[in-house]
Amino acid sequence: MTTTTLAVLVPLLPFLGGAAGLLLGRTASGFVRPLAVLPTLTSLVLAALVAVRQGGGQAIDSATELTPTGSVPIELALHIDGFAALVAVLVGLVASCVQIYSTGYLRDDPRYPSYAALVSLFTSAMFLVVYSGDLIVLLVGWEVMGICSYFLVGHYWETPEARAASLKAFLVTKLGDVPFLIGLFALATDAGSFRITKVLGTVASGGLDHPTLIALLLLAGVAGKSAQFPLHTWLPDAMAGPTPVSALIHAATMVAAGVYFIARLLPVFEASQAAMVLLAVMAAVTMVGSGLAALAQDDIKRVLAYSTIGQLGYMTGALAVGDRGAAVFHLLSHGAFKALLFLAAGVIIHAAGTNSLAAMSRMRNLRDRVPDAYWTMTVALLALAAIPPFSGFFSKEAVLGVAEHVVTGHTEHAPAASGWIVLVAGLVTAVLTAAYAMRLWLLAFRGRGAEAPDHGRQPLTMTVVLWVLAVPSLALGGFVFRLLPDWFDVRDLAPTLTTSVLGTGLALAGGIVTYGAWRHTTALAARVPLGAVAAHPEGDAAQVEAEAIATHEPAYGDIAYAPDPADPGRLLLGPLHRPAAAGFHLDAVYTVLFVRPVQAGASLVRFLDREVVETYVRGAGALPRWLGAAVRRAQTGNVQTYVSALLAGTVVLAVAAVLVATGA
Amino acid sequence: MHLAYPAVLSALLFCTGLYGVLARRNAILVLMSVELMLNAVNLNLVAFDVWLSRTAEETLHSGQALTLFTIAIAAAEIGIGLAIVLAVHRNRGTADIDKLRDSAERHGPDGDHDGTDHDALTAEQSDEAEKAEATA
Numbered sequence: 009m010t011t012t013t014l015a016v017l018v019p020l021l022p023f024l025g026g027a028a029g030l031l032l033g034r035t036a037s038g039f040v041r042p043l044a045v046l047p048t049l050t051s052l053v054l055a056a057l058v059a060v061r062q063g064g065g066q067a068i069d070s071a072t073e074l075t076p077t078g079s080v081p082i083e084l085a086l087h088i089d090g091f092a093a094l095v096a097v098l099v100g101l102v103a104s105c106v107q108i109y110s111t112g113y114l115r116d117d118p119r120y121p122s123y124a125a126l127v128s129l130f131t132s133a134m135f136l137v138v139y140s141g142d143l144i145v146l147l148v149g150w151e152v153m154g155i156c157s158y159f160l161v162g163h164y165w166e167t168p169e170a171r172a173a174s175l176k177a178f179l180v181t182k183l184g185d186v187p188f189l190i191g192l193f194a195l196a197t198d199a200g201s202f203r204i205t206k207v208l209g210t211v212a213s214g215g216l217d218h219p220t221l222i223a224l225l226l227l228a229g230v231a232g233k234s235a236q237f238p239l240h241t242w243l244p245d246a247m248a249g250p251t252p253v254s255a256l257i258h259a260a261t262m263v264a265a266g267v268y269f270i271a272r273l274l275p276v277f278e279a280s281q282a283a284m285v286l287l288a289v290m291a292a293v294t295m296v297g298s299g300l301a302a303l304a305q306d307d308i309k310r311v312l313a314y315s316t317i318g319q320l321g322y323m324t325g326a327l328a329v330g331d332r333g334a335a336v337f338h339l340l341s342h343g344a345f346k347a348l349l350f351l352a353a354g355v356i357i358h359a360a361g362t363n364s365l366a367a368m369s370r371m372r373n374l375r376d377r378v379p380d381a382y383w384t385m386t387v388a389l390l391a392l393a394a395i396p397p398f399s400g401f402f403s404k405e406a407v408l409g410v411a412e413h414v415v416t417g418h419t420e421h422a423p424a425a426s427g428w429i430v431l432v433a434g435l436v437t438a439v440l441t442a443a444y445a446m447r448l449w450l451l452a453f454r455g456r457g458a459e460a461p462d463h464g465r466q467p468l469t470m471t472v473v474l475w476v477l478a479v480p481s482l483a484l485g486g487f488v489f490r491l492l493p494d495w496f497d498v499r500d501l502a503p504t505l506t507t508s509v510l511g512t513g514l515a516l517a518g519g520i521v522t523y524g525a526w527r528h529t530t531a532l533a534a535r536v537p538l539g540a541v542a543a544h545p546e547g548d549a550a551q552v553e554a555e556a557i558a559t560h561e562p563a564y565g566d567i568a569y570a571p572d573p574a575d576p577g578r579l580l581l582g583p584l585h586r587p588a589a590a591g592f593h594l595d596a597v598y599t600v601l602f603v604r605p606v607q608a609g610a611s612l613v614r615f616l617d618r619e620v621v622e623t624y625v626r627g628a629g630a631l632p633r634w635l636g637a638a639v640r641r642a643q644t645g646n647v648q649t650y651v652s653a654l655l656a657g658t659v660v661l662a663v664a665a666v667l668v669a670t671g672a
Numbered sequence: 673m674h675l676a677y678p679a680v681l682s683a684l685l686f687c688t689g690l691y692g693v694l695a696r697r698n699a700i701l702v703l704m705s706v707e708l709m710l711n712a713v714n715l716n717l718v719a720f721d722v723w724l725s726r727t728a729e730e731t732l733h734s735g736q737a738l739t740l741f742t743i744a745i746a747a748a749e750i751g752i753g754l755a756i757v758l759a760v761h762r763n764r765g766t767a768d769i770d771k772l773r774d775s776a777e778r779h780g781p782d783g784d785h786d787g788t789d790h791d792a793l794t795a796e797q798s799d800e801a802e803k804a805e806a807t808a
Contacts, residue, residue: 646769648769648770651694
């Protein structure tokens with residue numbers, strides 16, 4: 009088969025698997041698991057094959073036009089360069105792991121068939137985004153991911169948290185998608201085509217008329233999808249979905265789509281200095297804010313959610329300094345270790361029966377209950393904190409290195425201001441990242457108190473994928489940073505000495521300070537007993553998690569916060585702890601700025617409809633009703649009365665006719 | 673013969689019939705009064721037909737043709753009418769028109785006409801429907 013055929017099959021197979029799963033899910037339940045896992049695995053193999061054949065050389069382009077679509081043609085186009093090939097392999101790997109993991113995690117879930125089908129559909133949409141060479145086709149995948157994310161986040165729709173989170177995720181991402189769509193149209197109008205190659209050609213020849221406007225419109229959509237400030241608020245709440253969904257959507261695929269989109273169209277953004285500086289500011293605010301917020305979260309998955317936002321901040325930061333190679337490198341390594349972190353967190357939540365770090369810190373021997381999760385999560389946290397030689401170190405140093413490169417002035421695209429912003433924010437975030445990774449590890453695995461509940465052995469499907477993902481988390485960065493520049497059209501991605509020493513030193517400092525704070529506060533833990541454990545030894549992991557999420561608010565008073573004096577994050581953040589736990593009250597600000605006005609408008613419309621419009625309708629009805637009531641009184645039932653009235657009417661008409669005829 | 677004589681006679685006949693229809697209580701007498709009115713019309717038709725044929729030399733005699741139609745229709749009408757009256761008398765034991773008031777508007781609880789009380793209105797309608805079913 010030609011490479012093009014293989015590339016077409018990659019998004020097609022999970023789509024067909026998902027469609028078949030939806031159709032057969034109820035009737036043939038034996039086929040559901042194979043239909044979920046096999047197409048995704050095949051796609052992974054095919055994507056790897058495509059990557060090998062493409063080999064980082066000339067981009068593969070192929071297009072066919074189904075039907076004429078007016079002035080600017082829309083084509084089914086493929087554009088596979090080094091970025092697309094490698095990102096597709098990552099998507100396939102994470103999606104396969106998630107599908108295999110889900111067979112164990114949602115073992116007894118009655119809604120597993122539709123869940124698996126939606127995950128397949130989601131995977132297919134992400135493949136479409138990655139391979140597409142046409143912006144409208146890319147948008148199709150982009151929006152399909154949005155709706156799948158809505159359904160998957162709301163998987164536990166019995167709980168109000170999940171319902172609210174799925175609606176919020178959908179609305180916030182759509183809020184970004186509207187300007188995104190307008191931006192795509194503006195871009196295509198300027199370039200005369202939706203094809204990415206032609207758009208880039210137009211940009212290269214300077215044919216773009218409104219680069220700043222287009223870049224800002226597109227940035228809104230990217231901020232929504234990739235959870236960048238100020239549209240990041242949906243991501244922490246989306247943790248109300250099942251853990252494998254968090255791993256798939258919020259680590260490797262959907263949130264990566266925004267970064268990947270900018271990487272594809274980076275020259276469009278580079279055409280506008282203002283957009284690049286704004287992107288840098290956005291990335292910096294996102295990185296530092298999410299690092300502080302992650303340090304204060306009590307829900308283990310919300311810590312990971314904020315860390316995802318922060319790592320995406322690194323990627324947008326790399327893009328803001330004009331290096332998409334570093335951004336996609338970090339995307340790849342982050343996709344691997346963040347998926348691992350989420351999947352391991354799912355195992356831990358199952359074993360501990362709670363998602364609260366405060367409750368876990370009062371459990372003894374949790375790490376002995378889940379040794380696989382313990383070791384793999386340690387690897388992933390070290391990668392997250394960018395400790396050499398784990399993969400996160402190399403990708404993060406690539407980002408910091410390129411920022412330093414821009415600061416020192418060796419650049420033609422990016423403004424030096426972006427370089428400074430990204431470099432400083434990146435170094436601050438390195439401290440924070442190490443601190444919250446250390447805090448997570450200490451609270452989850454170094455707890456003291458009662459024995460952790462015994463939920464039996466974890467299913468093999470759930471533990472094996474952890475080790476599969478641990479391999480790239482451990483070794484990806486070190487092995488490929490020399491190879492990647494061949495795949496990407498960029499300079500060397502090797503870590504530079506200054507930033508490496510600085511970044512690693514800061515990360516170690518953050519970890520050590522957190523350890524010190526933990527040693528100081530952990531003595532307090534025994535004094536305040538805490539814990540709400542949803543122990544269900546016979547239930548599957550999904551049930552345990554759904555109950556853990558549902559009981560967090562009744563038990564601790566808030567979905568993200570626990571009044572735990574033994575939390576090192578509380579000591580480190582000081583007075584910032586409470587606002588950081590609430591995400592710096594950005595939701596409250598949005599409530600005041602947007603939700604309340606909309607609700608007020610809705611009640612105004614309701615008033616106008618009920619009281620004003622309805623009154624007119626009722627008034628129009630009243631007169632005929634009165635007349636009818638009057639006429640009804642004449643209905644006596646006596647035929648002779650009716651005939652008399654008829655006669656009187658006839659006489660009147662006759663007299664009138666005579667009078668008119670005679671002209672009197 | 674002058675046209676005034678049959679015209680006055682037919683007017684008198686018609687008025688007699690009209691009075692009978694409006695004032696009589698017995699359904700059979702009302703039907704008879706209807707016959708009187710029809711025959712008044714017939715008389716007019718014949719008289720004016722003759723007058724027209726004489727003065728306007730109109731030879732079609734459409735008035736007489738129409739009269740034949742009226743007689744035929746009147747015969748059919750009285751047959752059906754008497755059958756109905758007979759059936760009513762058998763069912764109800766009376767042929768008194770004043771007592772046959774089934775089509776009257778019932779004066780029930782429809783005193784409020786502001787229309788806010790939809791439930792009361794629908795209840796009333798269903799009540800009426802039940803009554804209609806009972807009479808059928």
